[in-house]
Amino acid sequence: xxxxxxxxxxxxxxxxxxxxxxxxxxxxxxxxxxxxxxxxxxxxxxxxxxxxxxxxxxxxxxxxxxxxxxxxxxxxxxxxxxxxxxxxxxxxxxxxxxxxxxxxxxxxxxxxxxxxxxxxxxxxxxxxxxxxxxxxxxxxxxx
Amino acid sequence: xxxxxxxxxxxxxxxxxxxxxxxxxxxxxxxxxxxxxxxxxxxxxxxxxxxxxxxxxxxxxxxxxxxxxxxxxxxxxxxxxxxxxxxxxxxxxxxxxxxxxxxxxxxxxxxxxxxxxxxxxxxxxxxxxxxxxxxxxxxxxxxxxxxxxxxxxxxxxxxxxxxxxxxxxxxxxxxxx
Numbered sequence: 001x002x003x004x005x006x007x008x009x010x011x012x013x014x015x016x017x018x019x020x021x022x023x024x025x026x027x028x029x030x031x032x033x034x035x036x037x038x039x040x041x042x043x044x045x046x047x048x049x050x051x052x053x054x055x056x057x058x059x060x061x062x063x064x065x066x067x068x069x070x071x072x073x074x075x076x077x078x079x080x081x082x083x084x085x086x087x088x089x090x091x092x093x094x095x096x097x098x099x100x101x102x103x104x105x106x107x108x109x110x111x112x113x114x115x116x117x118x119x120x121x122x123x124x125x126x127x128x129x130x131x132x133x134x135x136x137x138x139x140x141x142x143x
Numbered sequence: 144x145x146x147x148x149x150x151x152x153x154x155x156x157x158x159x160x161x162x163x164x165x166x167x168x169x170x171x172x173x174x175x176x177x178x179x180x181x182x183x184x185x186x187x188x189x190x191x192x193x194x195x196x197x198x199x200x201x202x203x204x205x206x207x208x209x210x211x212x213x214x215x216x217x218x219x220x221x222x223x224x225x226x227x228x229x230x231x232x233x234x235x236x237x238x239x240x241x242x243x244x245x246x247x248x249x250x251x252x253x254x255x256x257x258x259x260x261x262x263x264x265x266x267x268x269x270x271x272x273x274x275x276x277x278x279x280x281x282x283x284x285x286x287x288x289x290x291x292x293x294x295x296x297x298x299x300x301x302x303x304x305x306x307x308x309x310x311x312x313x314x315x316x317x318x319x320x
Contacts, residue, residue, distance in 0.1 A: 010297065055201040076196035077295045103197055111190045117295075 002085050002098075002134045003068065004029040007106060009118060010078035013087055016121045020134055033082050036062045036070045040080055043072070044045055058101075063087075073099040081106070098137045106130040157245060161280050174274070177283045184287020185294075192292035195219055205318060208296045209236050216292060234318040238289075243312035245285065249278050250309075278306060289314055 007016040019029045039062040058070035062082075069090060073081040081102055083095065109115060109126035161180060163177040169176035195216055202208045213225035217240075284306040290302045299319045306312045 057199075057201060057205055074201065074318075075193070076199065076201050077193050107194045107197060110193055113186070117189055132195055 001087060002083060002137055004084040005031065005130060005134065006033045006080075006082040006084075006104070007121065008033070008037065008080040008082065011118075013118070014120070015079070016126075017129060018127065020131070029084055032065065032068060032070060032084055036072060036082050037080070039063055040074060040082075042071050044074060046066075058099060060092070066130075071095050071099075073103070075103065075106075079106070094137065098133065101133050102130065105133065116134075125138075153249040154245065154248070157284060158264075158282070161284070165277070165280050173280075177280065180280065180283040181287040184284040185291035186287075188288035188291025188293075189295045190291075191219070191288070192216070192295045196296070198249055202296065203224075205234075205298055206230070208293060208298055209316065210239070211296075212289060212292060213238060220288070234320060236318075237313055238316065239311065239313040241283075241311045243306075245281060245304065246278070246310045246312055249281070278309075279304075282306060289316065290296065293318075 001020075002022050003119060004019040006014065006018075007130050009015050010103070017030060017033065019026045021029075021064050022066065037115050040059060043062075056075055057075055059074055061068045062072045064070070068084050068086055069088065071083040071085070071090075072082075075081070080100060083102075105126060106121075108129075110117065115121065115123065156185075157252075164176040164179055165173065169179065196211070199211075202211065209228070217223065217225050220239075221244045223240075223242075223244075225238045226241045227237075227240070229233070229237040245297050250289070286302040286304050290300060293300050293302075301317045301318075303318065304312060304314050305315065
């Protein structure tokens with residue numbers, strides 16, 4: 001189950017942060033997302049460490065904590081997507097699929113002429129799409 | 144998945160936009176009109192670059208990003224690639240399109256010789272100049288497109304266009320260091 005997703009701009013400014021837990025741990029998740037930015041920077045500046053394809057947008061598992069796994073994705077436009085999940089056995093393909101759909105939703109959201117680039121994404125439709133994607137991630141992982 | 148619009152609609156919108164800005168909103172201030180049109184192009188380029196770079200690995204240097212503009216970006220917009228790319232390897236790139244789609248319907252009198260010393264030639268020179276100015280106005284939008292796309296990819300630059308031999312058109316990109 002995904003507990004948190006985040007979109008972070010190219011200057012490490014938060015564009016969208018949404019947690020999907022009942023408990024009151026938004027601050028903790030925010031902190032995890034914040035920490036993962038350093039890991040992304042490190043990955044990007046030492047590109048040799050990333051698998052076989054150089055400069056792939058999917059950055060893979062950034063780091064595991066006791067309860068969570070954090071995955072990252074960096075677009076060509078230097079926008080970072082971060083996914084925090086509580087499942088400990090996650091298939092890479094599922095995460096890639098998630099990010100691909102998430103990226104599509106993001107692109108549609110920022111292509112809205114009323115969206116100001118570099119500002120937080122406030123679109124309700126985007127939020128709805130994200131929560132649908134998040135829910136379906138849980139399902140495909142269970143199958 | 145992609146939605147399509149007729150090419151003629153895009154061209155009409157473009158022409159209408161240019162004429163609205165040049166003849167109605169900023170009729171007396173051509174520089175301001177140019178800036179506004181360029182800004183619209185910038186926003187469109189900014190958004191398109193996000194969409195068109197979705198499924199590809201990140202660019203490692205400037206040249207790769209420029210090549211992306213020449214090939215994929217141009218193919219998406221104009222169904223053809225840039226015909227010629229020149230660079231001085233110091234941050235200036237010249238992209239030449241031998242048949243720039245948005246200029247194929249333009250016609251300018253091919254009388255480039257303007258006699259300056261005779262007074263009765265002056266009106267001819269003026270109309271020529273006016274037609275050229277109107278054509279130039281149509282090039283601010285594609286310049287903005289390129290600038291928006293590149294700056295979204297992390298490359299701040301200045302783009303200008305040159306249309307000395309229609310319908311060929313070249314765009315000069317100067318990357319800001």
